[in-house]
Amino acid sequence: METVSVDSLSVSLGFKEFPVIRDVSFTLRSGETLLVLGPTGSGKSTLLLALSGVIPELIVGKVEGDIRIVGHDPASEGLRGIAGDVGIVFQDPEAQIIMDSVFEEVAFPLENFLYPKESIFERVEKCLEDTYLAPYKNEQTDTLSTGLKQRLALASVLCFKPKVLLLDEPTAHIDPKSSLAIYQILRRYKSEGGTIILVEHRLDYLEGLIDKILFLNNGRGILASNFNELLEKIPFESLTQAGIWLPFSTLKNRSELSKPVVDFSRANTTREDSVVMAEKLSVIIDQKAVLKNVSFKVSRGELLIIVGPNGSGKTTLLRVIAGLIKRYSGSVIVLGRRPALSQVAYVSQIPEHQFTERKVIEEVVSGLIAGGLSREKALKVAMKTLEDRGLSHLAESGVYEISQGEKRLISLIEMELLDRPILLLDEPTFGLDLRHTVSVLKWIESMLDKRKTVIMVTHDTWVLPLLNARLIGLSEGKIIFQGFFSDLLKQQRVWEGLNFSPPPVFREAFSSEQIEIAMREMRNAVFSTYDR
């Protein structure tokens, strides 16, 4: 018996005639998982919104074709009609936590579905145990880390035992260990007969979970049962051009490993001319110690990557260096004086926070004009930069209309043009396909070539071997690790504190030589495949 059946589905958004998704068909049985892949902006989220009935009920759009989910027609029944049989989890936990406490959040759907009071208490207790959230039962949701919030969102959905789960990049915002915990929960859900439709860029955690793959590109969908079949149906170049994260083994076989494509020497440059110095830095926010006695230095032209679990103080540290947080103890010196916004360029997790204009070109020139450049000169510089980055076609587009990956690149360019000596990047690769991610990494390298100092926060562990920078590992506000990626691989005792899990390719690399070879192979494979 098919749980999900989609036949010739086409979806248009707004009042546009041109469909975002065209003629997509697939079926899923109970206990099966469909992985939806595609470049940023290919319609993956739109597919989930149509399957959940959000389009056309809450978001204006046209849905054509036939959808059946557990016997429901979402297009006519809407989100309320399918609620109970279908559960939805998005990438942003902030946008889906409703109640004040963990217990209330999990109980919320059960109250709505009119479960008796006694059975709600039983179910919530069981669900909190199954999702490893029992110790947080009485915590306030606002105090939870992002990783815990996402697990809570999943717990709140799983408690009413939906037959189908729709997941839109559920681990995009969270650290590796929290991601592994979420996929462990999903494996159990699948083994109990649950059907999953999953949009995910990060494939590291999906082993043993996927039964079918749907590749969306330019609105068309191609279905395969595994990566090998997908590669038979679609040329390798088309997949990599679309930024699809292929398994490393596939990349390794196809790329030219003999030619090192990226210089490793930068990481070993001597450290002098410190531009950022923190000494015994401590920050207390809402009576909670977020940073405790943090000390480090960053040199001119150096890349420093800050890693650690959600809620460990990474973004707070970045905000102190930016001059956004002024209440701290200890000492922080940036370019010889106290931190100030005028000394740095800061790229936020949410690009929309930066945007001040309507069109892309206006957005890019705005910082230049505010900095004193004439409009004519600013336009020339902006157009030249967009052309250099291959983004000149976006110049006249609206900043809110372009894809999330493109928004991220525009926000980076805008900060680059401020021409500040220090760049602070908060999760610059989150939610991006591999092609856009590689563009961001190349952009970072180009900034280092200009002797800019880059301090970056990331959860994407696979980015670490690609950049090979000095790392700082934060755990509960304290630095518990300083060194390079290769050092981190050898110091397994700090993994627990950092919620770190190495990318699969490094799980068999133990000696320094093995690690270096694996790093070189990975860099060569990724850059030679996706940086074209």
Added chain:
Amino acid sequence: MTGKSTELLRKINPVVKLFAVTVAVFTVALFQNIITTIVNLAVSLLLVFLSRPKIHKFILTGVASTLIGYTWVTYVLFTLNIGLEPSLALYKTLLLSARILIIILYSMFFVATTGPQELASALTLQLKVPYIYSYMTFVTLRMFPLVRRDLENMVAFRKMKGYLKLSRPWQLIISVAAPLLYLVVRRSVMLGIAMESRGFGRYPSRTFIEETTITILDVLFLLAVILLLILSISASFIFKVPLELSL
């Protein structure tokens, strides 16, 4: 002492608190004189003291500037426009300013001792408001911290970009409006989807794991507030202090 009192005040049914506060505010507005004002000021200050609210410095600054501005403008109007004697103008001005302060203090007490979810439950269970509407307040309040965070970040980015210039203050406001609206709408849609997909609004009623009820504590609290208000009005008659209808 205050810890126990805070707990007790939190236990009072939100609908009862809302009713008591509304009656008190209307008493000050409709029957104002020095006695009702002093009694209400004392009661509201006591309630705020016992409820121990956490007040952000921006709110305190806002309250202070509102009171100072209101007092100054009212005094100028009384003396220059109406031509009252300075001492009488000051007396009347202070009474009116005290009324604003009393409303603010009662509101602080209510907000500090009432959880949004308890309010939603009480509106549904005691006042029979459909839960979809009573939860609207709750969801709106839920959005405030997120919107505030967005706004703080946006202003910081504009400072970094050099948009915060005294010569062009409108530039900052215009540049914040569009992204803020965009993010608020996006967050609201996501929250709406998250709620509906979890059964919100599917049935006309819902189970409440924590049901609010009217207890003896609520009755005593309401009686105490009403008694104080009646006493203050009675004292006005006894001491022959005229009550003024002041809207």
